Amino acid sequence: MDTLQRILTSHPFFEGMWADHLQIITGCATNVRFEEGDYIFRQGEEANHFYLIRQGKVTKEISPPQSEPLIVQTLEEGDILGWSWLVPPYQWRYDARALTMTRAIALDGACLRNKCEHDRELGYELLKRFSLTVSRTLDATILQLMDVYAAID
Amino acid sequence: MQPSIDVSSSPADPMTPRMFRVLRNYNDTADCYTLSLQAEDGDPLLFAPGQFTMLYAFGRGEVPISISGDPSDPGTLIHTIREVGPVTQALREVKKGGLIGVRGPYGTAWPVKEAEGNDVVFVAGGIGLAPLRPALYQVLHRRSRFGKVALLYGARTPNDILYRDELEKWRSRFDMQVEVTVDRSQAGWRGHVGVVTRLISRTGFDPVNTIAMVCGPEVMMRFAVAELTGRGVAQEQIHVSLERNMKCAVGFCGHCQLGPAFICKDGPVFVFPEVKRLLSIREV
Ligand SMILES: Cc1cc2nc3c(=O)[nH]c(=O)nc-3n(C[C@H](O)[C@H](O)[C@H](O)COP(=O)(O)OP(=O)(O)OC[C@H]3O[C@@H](n4cnc5c(N)ncnc54)[C@H](O)[C@@H]3O)c2cc1C
Numbered sequence: 367m368d369t370l371q372r373i374l375t376s377h378p379f380f381e382g383m384w385a386d387h388l389q390i391i392t393g394c395a396t397n398v399r400f401e402e403g404d405y406i407f408r409q410g411e412e413a414n415h416f417y418l419i420r421q422g423k424v425t426k427e428i429s430p431p432q433s434e435p436l437i438v439q440t441l442e443e444g445d446i447l448g449w450s451w452l453v454p455p456y457q458w459r460y461d462a463r464a465l466t467m468t469r470a471i472a473l474d475g476a477c478l479r480n481k482c483e484h485d486r487e488l489g490y491e492l493l494k495r496f497s498l499t500v501s502r503t504l505d506a507t508i509l510q511l512m513d514v515y516a517a518i519d
Numbered sequence: 520m521q522p523s524i525d526v527s528s529s530p531a532d533p534m535t536p537r538m539f540r541v542l543r544n545y546n547d548t549a550d551c552y553t554l555s556l557q558a559e560d561g562d563p564l565l566f567a568p569g570q571f572t573m574l575y576a577f578g579r580g581e582v583p584i585s586i587s588g589d590p591s592d593p594g595t596l597i598h599t600i601r602e603v604g605p606v607t608q609a610l611r612e613v614k615k616g617g618l619i620g621v622r623g624p625y626g627t628a629w630p631v632k633e634a635e636g637n638d639v640v641f642v643a644g645g646i647g648l649a650p651l652r653p654a655l656y657q658v659l660h661r662r663s664r665f666g667k668v669a670l671l672y673g674a675r676t677p678n679d680i681l682y683r684d685e686l687e688k689w690r691s692r693f694d695m696q697v698e699v700t701v702d703r704s705q706a707g708w709r710g711h712v713g714v715v716t717r718l719i720s721r722t723g724f725d726p727v728n729t730i731a732m733v734c735g736p737e738v739m740m741r742f743a744v745a746e747l748t749g750r751g752v753a754q755e756q757i758h759v760s761l762e763r764n765m766k767c768a769v770g771f772c773g774h775c776q777l778g779p780a781f782i783c784k785d786g787p788v789f790v791f792p793e794v795k796r797l798l799s800i801r802e803v
């Protein structure tokens with residue numbers, strides 16, 4: 367098993383995944399590194415990847431017109447960054463920036479989409495895992511939107 | 520249900536306040552301040568972590584406020600208060616040397632003793648850190664009796680973080696995990712951004728042997744309980760603190776009733792299954 371596959375195998379996101387599926391996924395994976403302040407991707411750009419963060423801290427930022435970017439979430443070791451590669455029109459909806467030096471595994475979305483089209487079982491496995499990530503993010507977003515610590519008028 | 524502490528230091532009439540003098544009254548954040556009080560009669564106000572008092576701002580009214588100081592230093596009575604209306608505003612205006620009426624302490628306590636031998640996870644949101652702080656002090660005083668200790672704290676923005684100096688101090692200890700997150704931020708903040716419940720999955724504890732104490736807005740507590748139970752913590756190991764408007768604080772008036780429970784007497788600290796249903800009752 368090569369280093370990349372070993373990293374993927376030990377990541378909670380891929381826990382319990384069949385070895386042959388992991389091998390296919392590893393074929394779409396590369397090791398990446400971002401320096402502090404680097405943009406990992408920008409809002410509106412084509413979404414070609416998702417990332418398993420191995421080390422460091424990443425901010426998800428929204429830039430409202432004529433005002434400072436708003437940091438909506440930080441992601442860290444063990445987190446998954448991005449699912450826009452999975453849903454048309456495959457475009458990022460926010461900026462992602464390395465707050466500190468960040469190491470990650472980048473997974474090529476176009477490559478994975480293609481593999482999933484040919485191996486529906488792999489596609490189902492990946493979708494199950496992403497659904498969990500999306501649903502947890504949605505829960506957190508609902509709580510964030512409720513602004514529970516705000517002053518009561 | 521937690522046992523109520525005997526209010527032996529209160530006057531015979533539970534509705535008569537004792538006089539306390541303001542030693543200090545200082546701002547923690549734009550809308551929160553801390554009152555440090557001393558009894559005029561010199562008797563300390565003994566309390567258990569999680570209990571509250573009724574603070575009387577003369578001429579304005581009385582409000583329930585949790586004690587946020589150290590139970591091992593009952594000579595100084597500490598409350599951290601968020602200014603939300605007339606009485607909390609009047610209390611903010613009482614200067615050093617001024618007098619405040621105090622009744623109590625009342626209510627149930629955080630299960631610090633029960634938690635011995637277990638990992639302890641404190642989950643606090645906003646002003647909810649204040650009622651938890653006495654329990655945290657007690658755990659840290661007896662640190663060797665507990666397993667892992669974690670404090671997970673969420674505030675609205677970096678400017679709303681309470682007890683910054685203390686958080687720094689706790690964070691620098693090697694025997695506890697302290698994670699602070701804010702719901703929203705702009706450039707300059709290098710900590711976590713996101714809701715406090717997301718910190719739960721980043722925290723190392725043994726779910727089977729963990730006692731969780733959760734305090735904050737009720738919606739936040741519901742989400743925190745869901746996350747904790749998702750990690751395998753049994754509901755019976757989760758304790759929450761509830762707030763309702765109060766008048767007598769001693770179980771006479773029914774003002775604080777929530778379902779069959781009187782928050783002033785049966786709470787404010789409850790083990791989660793006791794209030795699970797009540798927490799989801801929509802109030803009119
Ligand atoms: C057991 C207990 C412990 C408490 N501990 C603390 C504490 O440690 N620090 C602290 O700052 N507050 C605490 N509170 C809340 C505090 O009692 C209220 O904020 C206070 O009564 C408000 O009084 P007021 O006259 O200033 O404002 P009010 O005119 O009574 O209220 C002003 C506005 O605030 C809202 N409000 C009132 N009470 C609450 C509440 N509990 N939660 C959210 N919104 C509320 C009202 O709906 C209204 O919109 C506690 C409450 C209870 C029951």
Ligand code: FES
Nearest residue numbers: 768770772773783
């Ligand atoms: S406040 Fe009167 S019964 Fe609780």
